[in-house]
Amino acid sequence: MRAHGTDGGVAQAVFRRFNALRPLSDEDTAALEHAILEGLLRAGPGEDLITEGDRIDSVRLVLSGWLFRHKTLEDGRRQIVNFILPGETCDSHAYLLSTIDHSITAATPVAYADIKRVRFEQLMAANRTLAEAFMCETLLSSAIQREWVINLGRRAAFERVAHLFCEIFERLRPVGMVDGNSCALPVTQMDLADATGLSVVHLNRTIQELRASGLIVLKDRTLTISDLEALKNAAMYSPNYLQLYRAK
Amino acid sequence: MRAHGTDGGVAQAVFRRFNALRPLSDEDTAALEHAILEGLLRAGPGEDLITEGDRIDSVRLVLSGWLFRHKTLEDGRRQIVNFILPGETCDSHAYLLSTIDHSITAATPVAYADIKRVRFEQLMAANRTLAEAFMCETLLSSAIQREWVINLGRRAAFERVAHLFCEIFERLRPVGMVDGNSCALPVTQMDLADATGLSVVHLNRTIQELRASGLIVLKDRTLTISDLEALKNAAMYSPNYLQLYRAK
DNA sequence: CGTATCTTTGATACGAATCAACTATCGTGG
DNA sequence: CCACGATAGTTGATTCGTATCAAAGATACG
Numbered sequence: 001m002r003a004h005g006t007d008g009g010v011a012q013a014v015f016r017r018f019n020a021l022r023p024l025s026d027e028d029t030a031a032l033e034h035a036i037l038e039g040l041l042r043a044g045p046g047e048d049l050i051t052e053g054d055r056i057d058s059v060r061l062v063l064s065g066w067l068f069r070h071k072t073l074e075d076g077r078r079q080i081v082n083f084i085l086p087g088e089t090c091d092s093h094a095y096l097l098s099t100i101d102h103s104i105t106a107a108t109p110v111a112y113a114d115i116k117r118v119r120f121e122q123l124m125a126a127n128r129t130l131a132e133a134f135m136c137e138t139l140l141s142s143a144i145q146r147e148w149v150i151n152l153g154r155r156a157a158f159e160r161v162a163h164l165f166c167e168i169f170e171r172l173r174p175v176g177m178v179d180g181n182s183c184a185l186p187v188t189q190m191d192l193a194d195a196t197g198l199s200v201v202h203l204n205r206t207i208q209e210l211r212a213s214g215l216i217v218l219k220d221r222t223l224t225i226s227d228l229e230a231l232k233n234a235a236m237y238s239p240n241y242l243q244l245y246r247a248k
Numbered sequence: 249m250r251a252h253g254t255d256g257g258v259a260q261a262v263f264r265r266f267n268a269l270r271p272l273s274d275e276d277t278a279a280l281e282h283a284i285l286e287g288l289l290r291a292g293p294g295e296d297l298i299t300e301g302d303r304i305d306s307v308r309l310v311l312s313g314w315l316f317r318h319k320t321l322e323d324g325r326r327q328i329v330n331f332i333l334p335g336e337t338c339d340s341h342a343y344l345l346s347t348i349d350h351s352i353t354a355a356t357p358v359a360y361a362d363i364k365r366v367r368f369e370q371l372m373a374a375n376r377t378l379a380e381a382f383m384c385e386t387l388l389s390s391a392i393q394r395e396w397v398i399n400l401g402r403r404a405a406f407e408r409v410a411h412l413f414c415e416i417f418e419r420l421r422p423v424g425m426v427d428g429n430s431c432a433l434p435v436t437q438m439d440l441a442d443a444t445g446l447s448v449v450h451l452n453r454t455i456q457e458l459r460a461s462g463l464i465v466l467k468d469r470t471l472t473i474s475d476l477e478a479l480k481n482a483a484m485y486s487p488n489y490l491q492l493y494r495a496k
Numbered sequence: 497c498g499t500a501t502c503t504t505t506g507a508t509a510c511g512a513a514t515c516a517a518c519t520a521t522c523g524t525g526g
Numbered sequence: 527c528c529a530c531g532a533t534a535g536t537t538g539a540t541t542c543g544t545a546t547c548a549a550a551g552a553t554a555c556g
Contacts, residue, residue, distance in 0.1 A: 053488070071398045073484045079398035093383050101391050101489035135341050138386065143349045145393040150319045150327035152400035153445030157512070188534065197401030202512050204536060236321045240301070241349035405544070436502065447545050452504060 010111065011036050013175040014061050017087030020174045021140075022133040031127050035120070036061060036113035043106040049090065050104040057117045059134075060090040065110030066186055070194065071102045080195040082144060083107075083168065083187075087175040089137040092120070108186045143241045152197045155236070157206045160196045162235035165216060169225055170242055185223040258359065259284050261423040262309050265335030268422045269388075270381040279375050283368070284309060284361040291354040297338065298352040307368045307382075308338040313358030314434055318442065319350045328443040330392060331355075331416065331435075335423035337385040340368070356434045391489045400445045403484070405454045408444050410483035413464060417473055418490055433471040 011033060018024055018032065039058075043049060049067065050056060067084040081102060084090060090104055095117045115123070124131040144167070151163050165185075172183045193203035210216045215231045217224040225231055232239075259281060266272055266280065287306075291297060297315065298304060315332040329350060332338055338352055343365045363371070372379040392415070399411050413433075420431045441451035458464045463479045465472040473479055480487075 069394070071394065073398070073402060075484070077402040079401040081394045081397040094387060096380055096384055097387055097391075098491070099488060102394055132344055136344055138390070139342060139345055142386070142390045142393060143345075145390060145397065146317070146319065146329045146350055148397050149329040149393065149400060150321070152397060153327040153442075154321060154325040190534080194401075199513050200534095201514080201536085205512090208536085236323070240347060243346070437504095438502080448502090449504085449546080450544055453544095456504085 009033075010040070010063050011061070011113070013087035013177065014063060014113075016175045018130075018133045021136040022129050024129060024133070028127055028129050031123060032130055035115050035123055036063075038119070039114040039116070041112055041114050043110045043112070045106055045108055047106045047110075048103055049106065049110075049112070050100055050102075052100060052103045054100050055095075055098065056091065056100055057095050059092045059095070059115045059117070059120045061113045061115070062086055062088050062090065063111040063113060065112075066107040067104055067110060068107055068187075068191065068195070069102050069104050078194045079197065080191060081148065082141065083195070085168070085171050085175070086177055088141075088171075089134065092134045092138055107191065140242070147241050157196070157198055157202060158209055159235050160198070161192070161203065161206045161210060162215065162231050163237055164192070164196055165210075165223060165225065166228070166232050166235050166237040166239075167242070169223070169228070170239060181226065181228065182222055182224040184221060185218065186221050257281075258288070258311050259309070259361070261335035261425070262311060262361075264423045266378075266381045269384040270377050272377060272381070276375055276377050279371060280378055283363050283371055284311075286367070287362040287364070289360055289362050291358045291360070293354055293356055295354045295358075296351055297354065297358075297360070298348055298350075300348060300351045302348050303343075303346065304339065304348055305343050305365045307340045307343070307363045307365070309361045309363070310334055310336050310338065311359040311361060313360075314355040315352055315358060316355055316435075316439065316443070317350050317352050326442050327445065328439060330389065330396065331443070333416070333419050333423070334425055336389075336419075337382065340382045340386055355439065388490070395489050405444070405446055405450060406457055407483050408446070409440070409451065409454045410458060410463065410479050411485055412440070412444055413458075413471060413473065414476070414480050414483050414485040414487075415490070417471070417476070418487060429474065429476065430470055430472040432469060433466065434469050 014032070014036065015024070015029060024032070040063075043065075049060065052071065062084055064086050066086075067090070068080045069082045069084065070078055070080045072078045084104065090112075091100070094100065124134065147167070151160050155163060168185070169178060169183055172178050177183060189203055189207070190200050192207075193200045196203060198206065207216075207218060211218065213234070214226055215234060216226060231237075262280070262284065263272070263277060272280070288311075291313075297308065300319065310332055312334050314334075315338070316328045317330045317332065318326055318328045320326045332352065338360075339348070342348065372382065395415070399408050403411060416433070417426060417431055420426050425431060437451055437455070438448050440455075441448045444451060446454065455464075455466060459466065461482070462474055463482060464474060479485075
């Protein structure tokens with residue numbers, strides 16, 4: 001059961017991303033596609049894919065839509081610790097842990113593939129390139145997490161939001177989700193506030209500052225970055241943490 | 249070449265930690281010990297084990313001493329993104345990535361084992377339990393990283409420092425590095441400030457607040473937690489992110 | 497014993513949170 | 527199709543937490 005033609009079908013973003021991590025042979029691609037097509041699922045905005053405390057027994061690949069990982073304190077303070085974008089993987093290998101320490105919620109309508117643990121382990125055992133690519137996914141998400149730590153710990157609000165926008169843009173680009181200098185930003189300002197550790201009010205003012213500086217246009221859930229280099233400078237953005245694949 | 253007796257020898261902390269992740273058979277233990285003893289090395293305080301931008305080709309296990317991972321912005325602002333404590337692993341699998349996005353520096357004299365990539369891959373291929381344990385190490389360090397994101401993003405200074413102290417204590421406990429309700433804290437207040445995203449001055453005042461609340465004693469690089477439950481409450485600490493191993 | 501590093505204290509400034517409205521947008525049902 | 531409530535975005539006023547600046551003690555160190 002092949003997907004339509006050469007565009008990669010429903011899993012195009014996944015293939016693009018994997019190829020950026022490790023070049024896939026036709027055989028690799030076919031094996032991955034097969035596993036994906038066995039477990040296609042959908043979720044609606046606000047729906048939890050994983051809830052803190054769950055045990056999990058599968059790996060999920062996001063075909064389309066945005067999700068976020070988040071943790072909440074007893075008194076309700078919430079922090080989004082990462083976004084999960086098309087082509088990215090939720091918690092590969094995480095079935096090895098007893099329980100999950102955070103929740104994953106769909107921000108938009110989401111299509112994803114659910115690959116059961118046993119199936120996933122077969123795939124990894126049979127195909128070394130895919131195993132390495134999945135491992136890189138895990139390592140990359142750690143690298144992003146580290147960058148978020150310095151973002152929250154050492155960048156001021158203006159830089160922080162600028163940095164988040166640079167990162168999202170650079171993560172969406174390799175999966176073909178940017179159009180010129182624009183990309184979708186299908187989350188509310190409250191979500192952005194919870195991702196940047198700011199209050200909604202201050203986030204709103206910071207975005208207005210970014211607009212006033214002529215760095216971005218944000219309207220109708222679409223982010224346009226007028227001058228990416230200028231935005232990166234403002235954010236002290238250094239992209240090396242995202243481009244971590246080892247050229248063969 | 250066995251280590252001395254039943255105490256695990258120089259690598260005692262490593263074995264304790266691995267056993268907490270995955271119970272090791274005698275055979276597992278022997279294989280791991282063998283690999284460790286082949287590559288014993290030392291580093292002094294301030295010495296870099298890994299510098300941002302390096303390519304790496306080995307995995308390191310910390311036998312004794314503290315290190316920290318850190319990232320620095322162009323203008324010198326520094327963020328410690330994690331501590332690496334005895335028994336823990338630096339970047340297992342990270343040789344898959346092209347370059348490393350952060351530096352690792354010794355905070356104290358450190359003894360560690362350097363296992364070359366090829367050797368490490370042999371070990372993983374030959375021993376599934378060890379492979380899973382190393383994978384868990386990677387996943388756990390991600391979980392800690394996520395917790396640090398919420399710590400920096402949503403906890404106030406007092407809670408934040410309290411949380412860090414709870415976490416360090418709970419990470420040192422399973423490797424036998426706590427003594428009653430005390431543990432070593434062999435880092436400067438500047439390091440703690442860079443780990444919590446605070447200024448040194450404010451960190452100092454926060455520690456004094458914690459002392460005044462009777463929650464901790466911190467003197468001569470020794471942290472004593474008078475009432476761990478009270479400290480956890482103050483920090484809104486929930487330990488589940490550290491206890492992630494799946495009972496067999 | 498003198499110097500560098502680390503810790504502590506005080507005074508002041510500023511960035512971001514909070515509180516309270518108000519406006520705009522979106523979805524939905526009458 | 528419009529009215530309505532709910533959700534999202536925006537604005538102003540004020541408070542508070544934390545940074546910054548400056549300097550004094552304390553401690554470690556060669």
